[in-house]
Amino acid sequence: MRTAIALAALCLFAAACERAPESDAAFGARVKAWMMAHPDDLRAALENMQTKTGAEDAKAEAAAIQQAQAALPRLRAALERDPRDFAANPSGKVTVTEFYDYRCPHCINIASKVVGLIRARPDVRFVFKEMPIFGPVSEHAARAALAAKAEGKDYVGLYAAMMAARPLDDAEIDRLAAARGVSLPAIDAPAAIARDDAQIVQTEKLAEQLSIDGTPGFIVGDTIIHGEDFDQLVAAIDKAKAKA
Numbered sequence: 001m002r003t004a005i006a007l008a009a010l011c012l013f014a015a016a017c018e019r020a021p022e023s024d025a026a027f028g029a030r031v032k033a034w035m036m037a038h039p040d041d042l043r044a045a046l047e048n049m050q051t052k053t054g055a056e057d058a059k060a061e062a063a064a065i066q067q068a069q070a071a072l073p074r075l076r077a078a079l080e081r082d083p084r085d086f087a088a089n090p091s092g093k094v095t096v097t098e099f100y101d102y103r104c105p106h107c108i109n110i111a112s113k114v115v116g117l118i119r120a121r122p123d124v125r126f127v128f129k130e131m132p133i134f135g136p137v138s139e140h141a142a143r144a145a146l147a148a149k150a151e152g153k154d155y156v157g158l159y160a161a162m163m164a165a166r167p168l169d170d171a172e173i174d175r176l177a178a179a180r181g182v183s184l185p186a187i188d189a190p191a192a193i194a195r196d197d198a199q200i201v202q203t204e205k206l207a208e209q210l211s212i213d214g215t216p217g218f219i220v221g222d223t224i225i226h227g228e229d230f231d232q233l234v235a236a237i238d239k240a241k242a243k244a
Helices: 002-015 024-037 039-080 105-120 136-150 155-164 170-179 184-188 190-209 230-243
Strands: 086-088 094-100 124-130 217-220 223-226
Touching (some): 039 124, 039 223, 086 136, 105 230, 124 136, 124 190, 136 170, 136 184, 136 190, 155 170
Parallel strands (some): 094 124
Antiparallel strands (some): 086 124
């Protein structure tokens, strides 16, 4: 509606730019009258604007994808071989990297499939990139997982448990972490927080360079997957395996 009013206002302004100024009420009345009298013209103008905007958005998205693909070779080590990240099936021939948040609904939806894939496909190396974007609780969950990694505890089990928790709050995070032997003081120690926050910031910058602006995001070989498309993930794994 605001777009329609703006279009109408522009038309009226162009038709009467030399006339004396009038009140806002009078101008608004003329805009409304014009809209009522020219519905087809208004509709055509809106459709033209939407088409143009859609084309511009598609062009910008294609450019971002191309830029991300070009950046993959120089970012490969950071994506797949950062020793701070937990990697399941470390001897796997094909590597999947996931950017995720424990409170992201789409990450939650695909989490059980991710765990199933890790267990069923030992040839797939799976790298976890903690990228909390849903606030302090998500950050606490990420630090708990990083503590589990640092202490050699059951990272995948904690990942699965936190993804399944309803609701996931600070108390539940601590309970799930403690149940897997994670030292709770280690999660919130100032030095650990500083270290983990630095890692998370670097992960966010890495995701940005790959045009991953939300979670989950997956990288498999030269394929970047946005969202919880498990079929596309499996297809990308099979493609990368065949190429390898």
